Amino acid sequence: MEPLLEVEGVSKSFPGVRALSDMRLDLRHGEVLALVGENGAGKSTLMKLLSGIHSADAGRFRLEGRPLEVTGPAEALELGISIIHQEFNLMPHLTVAQNIFIGREPRRWRLLLDERALNAKAAELIERLGLPLDPGAVVGDLTVANQQMVEIAKALSYDAKVLIMDEPTAALNDVEVATLHELIRRFVGTGMGVIYISHRMEEIKAIADRVTVIRDGEYAGTLDSHATTTREIISLMVGRTIAGDARPEGVRDDRPVLLEVRGLSTKSLLKDVSFDLRQGEILGFAGLMGAGRTEVARALVGADRSDGGTVTLRGTPVRIGNPADAVRHGIGYLSEDRKRFGLLLDQSVKANISLASLRERFATAGFVRDKAARARAGEYVGTLRIKTPTLEQQAKNLSGGNQQKVVVAKWLVKDCDVLIFDEPTRGIDVGAKEEIYQLLNELAGQGKSIIMISSELPEILRMSHRVVVMSEGRVTRVLESDEATQESIMHFATLRPDENPEDAAELGIDAGPAGSASPEQARKAGRS
Amino acid sequence: MTLLEAPARESTGGGLASAARNRLQQLLAFASLIVICGFFSVASRYFFTYGNFTAILFSTVVIGTLAIGTTFVIISGGIDLSIGTGMALCAVMSGVFLVDLGLPLALGVPAAILFGGLIGLVNGINVSVFKIPPFIATLAMMLVAGGLALVLSDSAPIYFTDVEGYVELSTGSLLPGVEFPNAVLVLLGAALVAGVLLTKTVLGRYTYSMGSNEEATALSGINVRKWKIAIYAFAGLFIGLAGVMISARLGSAQPATGMGYELQAIAAVVIGGTSLSGGKGSIVGTLIGALIISVLNNGLQIMSIPQEWQNVILGCVILVAVYADMLRKKET
Amino acid sequence: MKARKIGAALAGAAVALTLAACGSGDASGSGGGEEPYIAIVSKGFQHQFWQAVKKGAEQEAQKRGARITFVGPATEQEVEEQMNMLTNALAKQPDAIGFAALDSRAAAPLLNQAQSSDIPVIAFDSGVESDIPATTVATDNKAAAAEAAKQLSERLGGEGKVALVVHDQTSLSGTDRRDGFVEWMKENAPGITVLDPQYGGGDQLESTNITKSILSANPDLDGIYASNEGSAIGVIKGVQEAGRDDVTIVGFDSGTAQIEAIKDGRMAGAVTQNPIGMGEQLVDAALKALDGQQLPKAIDTSFYWYDKDNIDDPKIREVLYE
Incomplete structure (x- = not known):
């Protein structure tokens, strides 16, 4: 029998980035196909091609054997491809029924809405799907799980043949996940197909029939999910050949501790996060999207409110209430979104470098001493090898790598001893990445202590003296450089102690009715 | 009927709860209107009279009409600053049609109202096609309309003295036997039409939908660009209507008037519980908001409160109204 | 939560009523009687x-x-x-x-x-x-404006170029004060060229800017007439900012700034109502x-014409406001 949806040889490039290359996939009638891959492997690009937001450079799509060409979201829906995005696409102020049938309201005399028919239609659909929803409820008042249900009802109301769900369980608890899975099984029974994108291995094993792995924008393989182990899936996900075999430089375990974080918690995510940062080391932070890495950085520099926890700097406890406090203590945070939070794009290189220390270093009685600022900026342009024609060049005209260096220079001028890099090489092309790595190594060599948050495992392995692995707001393990491998990091990054008693037991966390941990299943991959 | 079935389902009953909450908020606004009226009735013996109530309703007509139109724009997530001077321009156009060109009433008045729609259409195109932020696009239109009103009228008021029946549109009394100005009937009629359009038609549904989540609306296959233009153009009709009503009341088109009306109209909309960030609001609320402003103006003047204090009190009322709205939002 | 909401509403009402009460104190207090x-x-x-x-x-x-x-x-x-x-x-x-x-x-x-x-x-x-x-x-605004025209013409010896900065083009006071001036000049001072009136809305800053552009467009300007207090202050400022001291300014109404300007000679004089x-x-x-x-x-x-010479006259003093 021919597959429901076929994707063959699809490629897509964005300026400077090859997002997909020769990707393929086939979805059968009545199956749930899990699509897995690391952050940035190309899953969302593939989705956007299927929903008509972007169009492919090469390759072909076939739906039920017929060539498929999608030009926009509305057309995708009409053809029977519905997508539930990770960010909900709902109108919070409208009711459930109004959301489900937005754009397709039953009307009288063309213009007048027939609210009764709308509610009846919605009630009928909800009934058919067996969802716990009230058509008249305002969506903004519903729980996230029920909003998810609304999205599903909306997607299915288009008589979808293919339903794509992007991390549908990211915000759900165990009971809600079970309800969702039951629902998926029910409608898959009618012959439609589901592409289920997720990071959660045990979920994939529970719901999916097959798993297609995508790696670096390329097809890596398709496995039968029941016959394969989680380990096999993970190794297929990360099993790329790393360019070169560079390893962290200057790894020593006798470095004095500079910064001590204990029990850092936030209302929304972080639970009891503790770690040490040593003088002159690069401490990697690894974890999946939403694990809480950026949140740790933001709570640490006071950009977000923390509920509890202590920070000790050089042996003295410090209170950091806002980013200004952090800077005063010599902690600089380099955001992953340089263009929004790190740079004044329309200002010159000089202005950017001197910005943070303008008042203390480059001003007398409020007047900017331009000469001093210029001299200092020139110095850093030299030492950091920032490629810019002049100091007056606008920051937006520099390449990504050089922009990153400008941000680094800004914090160096400020005399920061602790630098927190959030995704330091995001949006930077391959050649320049190496330059940034070299810079990080040099900075560490000069005694700066560096926290490097990264979603790229090779980058973590290449740079980190030690790796803090996080999952669901917790630190699940701190790995020494020699015990850190792609597999071990992935293992600890996918532990879910709150939902899974075995995981809780492995981490020594008392998670409710955990007592029945089955050690024969313990995945020891990380303890090599 | 589905409403009755709802609780039977294994649901949270959220529909009933939120419907009740919305109703409660409108009740609350209405209750504060009653409280304010009650206070003035006790404070001044001149307040609680039939004549004064019709005077209050009469003085609400222009701001109320503008506010009703702009409610659509604000619910859709936009803003319209051009309604004040736009109204003056429509009043002048009414003069041009009826006095200078001598068109009959039945032609000139609709033409003036449609001219308002044209102003709205241009705003809509600027916002939706050229992607100019609504604040800027309508600010520019505010200046353009204000200037054009002066140009087209030669900077002098146009009098409707010779236009039979024009002034009666506003000040006449169609209802037999009672002194009740037609202008108030026009306002109520406009509110009724707007209310039906907002709650019962596709235009209204998409207005809420865009204000609630524009991107999601677009992803649901709705032509957001087209509907946004429609909303601004539709709101423009109310600019035209307000222009007709103010010039009919005054018997003249005052070209230099109108500046500041937009802010009062927006204040009425906000007091009425419409969120400036879009997605939420109602015509009834706007009407109540406009009435609260008129009642305060009227009552404070009748109590002979010095004029300096009147604005202070009005400002405080707006703050309280918006703050109460924010408290309400925090609950959900 | 509901309690909080009602609390907020009550607080608001209380504020409004308190203000109303203190505001009304003097008015209703003295009211009462016959x-x-x-x-x-x-x-x-x-x-x-x-x-x-x-x-x-x-x-x-x-x-x-x-x-x-x-x-x-x-x-x-x-x-x-x-x-x-x-x-x-x-x-x-x-x-x-x-x-x-x-x-x-x-x-x-x-x-x-x-x-x-x-x-x-x-x-x-x-x-x-x-x-x-x-x-x-x-x-009689027109007659008062004519008086200003007469005084300006006298000071210029019946010859030269003058401009008008008027506060409003739609209100009666604005048009009367403009027309009274222009008409007197047309009838009685054939040697004086009157430029088209400019309107500054009675706003000081706006009138200042208008004055400066008039001066740069007409370097040979001899006199300016300002039709109310705000316009007059704007004209004085504008002439000063343009660095000119050879422009004769006549104005309308009074007010502290205008009185000062007349006293120290930056302004020739003004007509005032009472x-x-x-x-x-x-x-x-x-x-x-x-x-x-x-x-x-x-x-x-x-109305009264007042200038440096009669400004301390008790009769004039009485009609000027500061």
């Missing part, structure tokens, strides 16, 4: 000129044992707002109404209403095209009308 009540609806409220009228009216009312209220719209363009104010004033059933119409025809129905409830109406500042007002207390006197005569006329006395059709509150 003294006649005159509701005055003016053209403006914030400007020094209207404040001076208000002061004159209050003084006279106190002296004669009457009670007044004085309201006016924020700008002279808000005709509708003035109608609402007049409506509200009528609702209070005053003994008499003082009214300065922004657009006299718009007010006709309300004036009829006053007449049918036997409330005498005294027009002030500018006439009302109606025979309902018992009398009109006003200055706003305090206008307020006094307004109340006087209203009380007379209540007594049933016959009033003349018009009461002229006259």
Whole structure:
């Protein structure tokens, strides 16, 4: 029998980035196909091609054997491809029924809405799907799980043949996940197909029939999910050949501790996060999207409110209430979104470098001493090898790598001893990445202590003296450089102690009715 | 009927709860209107009279009409600053049609109202096609309309003295036997039409939908660009209507008037519980908001409160109204 | 949560009522009794000129044992707002109404209403095209503007180029003060070229900018006429900023800044109305009308030319406001 949806040889490039290359996939009638891959492997690009937001450079799509060409979201829906995005696409102020049938309201005399028919239609659909929803409820008042249900009802109301769900369980608890899975099984029974994108291995094993792995924008393989182990899936996900075999430089375990974080918690995510940062080391932070890495950085520099926890700097406890406090203590945070939070794009290189220390270093009685600022900026342009024609060049005209260096220079001028890099090489092309790595190594060599948050495992392995692995707001393990491998990091990054008693037991966390941990299943991959 | 079935389902009953909450908020606004009226009735013996109530309703007509139109724009997530001077321009156009060109009433008045729609259409195109932020696009239109009103009228008021029946549109009394100005009937009629359009038609549904989540609306296959233009153009009709009503009341088109009306109209909309960030609001609320402003103006003047204090009190009322709205939002 | 909401509403109401209460203290306190009540609806409220009228009216009312209220719209363009104010004033059933119409025809129905409830109406500042007002207390703006033209022409020796910075092109006071000046020049000073009038809305900054552009376009300009207080201050500033000291400026109304400028010679002089006197005569006329006395059709509150020489004259002193 021919597959429901076929994707063959699809490629897509964005300026400077090859997002997909020769990707393929086939979805059968009545199956749930899990699509897995690391952050940035190309899953969302593939989705956007299927929903008509972007169009492919090469390759072909076939739906039920017929060539498929999608030009926009509305057309995708009409053809029977519905997508539930990770960010909900709902109108919070409208009711459930109004959301489900937005754009397709039953009307009288063309213009007048027939609210009764709308509610009846919605009630009928909800009934058919067996969802716990009230058509008249305002969506903004519903729980996230029920909003998810609304999205599903909306997607299915288009008589979808293919339903794509992007991390549908990211915000759900165990009971809600079970309800969702039951629902998926029910409608898959009618012959439609589901592409289920997720990071959660045990979920994939529970719901999916097959798993297609995508790696670096390329097809890596398709496995039968029941016959394969989680380990096999993970190794297929990360099993790329790393360019070169560079390893962290200057790894020593006798470095004095500079910064001590204990029990850092936030209302929304972080639970009891503790770690040490040593003088002159690069401490990697690894974890999946939403694990809480950026949140740790933001709570640490006071950009977000923390509920509890202590920070000790050089042996003295410090209170950091806002980013200004952090800077005063010599902690600089380099955001992953340089263009929004790190740079004044329309200002010159000089202005950017001197910005943070303008008042203390480059001003007398409020007047900017331009000469001093210029001299200092020139110095850093030299030492950091920032490629810019002049100091007056606008920051937006520099390449990504050089922009990153400008941000680094800004914090160096400020005399920061602790630098927190959030995704330091995001949006930077391959050649320049190496330059940034070299810079990080040099900075560490000069005694700066560096926290490097990264979603790229090779980058973590290449740079980190030690790796803090996080999952669901917790630190699940701190790995020494020699015990850190792609597999071990992935293992600890996918532990879910709150939902899974075995995981809780492995981490020594008392998670409710955990007592029945089955050690024969313990995945020891990380303890090599 | 589905409403009755709802609780039977294994649901949270959220529909009933939120419907009740919305109703409660409108009740609350209405209750504060009653409280304010009650206070003035006790404070001044001149307040609680039939004549004064019709005077209050009469003085609400222009701001109320503008506010009703702009409610659509604000619910859709936009803003319209051009309604004040736009109204003056429509009043002048009414003069041009009826006095200078001598068109009959039945032609000139609709033409003036449609001219308002044209102003709205241009705003809509600027916002939706050229992607100019609504604040800027309508600010520019505010200046353009204000200037054009002066140009087209030669900077002098146009009098409707010779236009039979024009002034009666506003000040006449169609209802037999009672002194009740037609202008108030026009306002109520406009509110009724707007209310039906907002709650019962596709235009209204998409207005809420865009204000609630524009991107999601677009992803649901709705032509957001087209509907946004429609909303601004539709709101423009109310600019035209307000222009007709103010010039009919005054018997003249005052070209230099109108500046500041937009802010009062927006204040009425906000007091009425419409969120400036879009997605939420109602015509009834706007009407109540406009009435609260008129009642305060009227009552404070009748109590002979010095004029300096009147604005202070009005400002405080707006703050309280918006703050109460924010408290309400925090609950959900 | 609900309690909080109601609390917020109550707090708001409390604020409003407290303010209302302190605001009303003086008005209702002295109210109560049998003294006649005159509701005055003016053209403006914030400007020094209207404040001076208000002061004159209050003084006279106190002296004669009457009670007044004085309201006016924020700008002279808000005709509708003035109608609402007049409506509200009528609702209070005053003994008499003082009214300065922004657009006299718009007010006709309300004036009829006053007449049918036997409330005498005294027009002030500018006439009302109606025979309902018992009398009109006003200055002849056109004649006053002609006086300014005459004085300027004399100082320039009947020759040169002059410009006008006028506060408004739609209101009667604006057009009268413009036309009175232009017409006098046309008839009596053939040697003087009058440029097209420019309008600054009575706003000081706006008028300053206008003045500077007039000066750069006409380096040979000899004189400028400013049609009210705000325009005059703007013109003085504009000439100063342009670095010119050979431009003769004549103005209108008074106010601290204008008086200073005349004293130190930056300005040649100005015509002034007598706003305090206008307020006094307004109340006087209203009380007379209540007594049933016959009033003349018009009461002229006259105008005065003042300059460096007569500015300390007690008679002039009396009519200037600071």
